[in-house]
Amino acid sequence: MKGGAVMEPREAYPITYSILGLLAIWGPLSGYDIKRLFDHMLSSMWGAAQSQIYKELRRMREIGWVEMEREEQESRPDRKLYSITAEGLSALRKWQTQPPEVFQLRDEMLLKMLFGSFARSADLAQSLRASIAEHETRLLVYRQNTQAIAGAFPRGDKRYNPYSDENAEDPYFGLVTHFAVEFEKTYLRWLYEALELVESREKPAPSDMGES
């Protein structure tokens, strides 16, 4: 026997803390609610499949970080409402103390450009334009959100509304949104720059039919 220390699995991951945070703010939530919050609030920073959320909630309940209460309904599956426990809150706080792990960008567009010398310029330009369109849209959405957002959740259902008045005062939301906007601006500037470079190489010989 060498070490003998059997590594026990980590008990938490970013998605765990995301869910804890959402529960801490918006109180008892169902898996379905959490999925919606992910899609509306965290989509640009952390995705989560519906199936994963349900799985994770079950696991979190087993380790006592959340508790569940069943809300009975007719003609629909019962809502299972999850709340954060004291242990869960303390885990969230502890995580926030720890130094962050090494960050990796993991953006395919960067990889594509890194090996740009192998691609046809027209192909790269196409990818770049698609990327530009997407990020312009994002930027627009962020800006709309940070401004007039009363109508985002038309029913006035505060439970699902990350922009309701009670949260408007939270300076941390604004801070993170501000980063998202600054990031998109930086990224877009670069995309346009990249497109310029690519286009300048696209037609070095405008009407020249014969090549070496």
Place this chain on the structure above:
Amino acid sequence: MKGGAVMEPREAYPITYSILGLLAIWGPLSGYDIKRLFDHMLSSMWGAAQSQIYKELRRMREIGWVEMEREEQESRPDRKLYSITAEGLSALRKWQTQPPEVFQLRDEMLLKMLFGSFARSADLAQSLRASIAEHETRLLVYRQNTQAIAGAFPRGDKRYNPYSDENAEDPYFGLVTHFAVEFEKTYLRWLYEALELVESREKPAPSDMGES
């Protein structure tokens, strides 16, 4: 039977194309070489464990995107040198044509700040300072790399040197590095801003016991 269409697994992932790109540029490489290139060049955008690289190379060889030649050595395991094939190059090019998938930041620091209202300000400040230190270092490294880099690979072994003269002319490397620098600058600006916010809440009443 409903659909009947059995989904066949994707045949390529970002790591696949990363390896293809590296092979396309730096010609026959061993798994060990590729690991080093990942660590030196792609560490900030795409990590890869050594075991995964070997696994992926085997898979890529099975689908004919790379070919392998054994270089015999005494007193060390033989080097297995991989090269990109015509099929591999065409797969790389095809990938570069396709519009990029939806990008997600996946940075834990952003999550921590998003739920900042639950943490002690001092804890957040600590995390932020650690993050600042790391990103300042990164920025420094990028800048050193883009300037005088002749000595990075002291042996003059061109095979491992991403900064050798023959690649210095590749404008795409410069483009991506430029983004990395701009990103770090934007991120750092935000981190300092966040730190300011957090510190302003750390001691709301310096020597003032009664307020408003």
Place this chain on the structure above:
DNA sequence: CGGGACATGTAACGCGTTACATGATTAA
């Protein structure tokens, strides 16, 4: 004489993704 570089691998494990399943209600 211990530690790093060189060089290859195997085994275990889980997060995250994709797909499938069910079924009532409401809106276009």
Place this chain on the structure above:
DNA sequence: TTAATCATGTAACGCGTTACATGTCCCG
């Protein structure tokens, strides 16, 4: 009548990570 919303789940699968294994050469 078709589709979206509400609301829960299960099953399969693999990338990516962590840990372990082996053995030589070379440097301080």
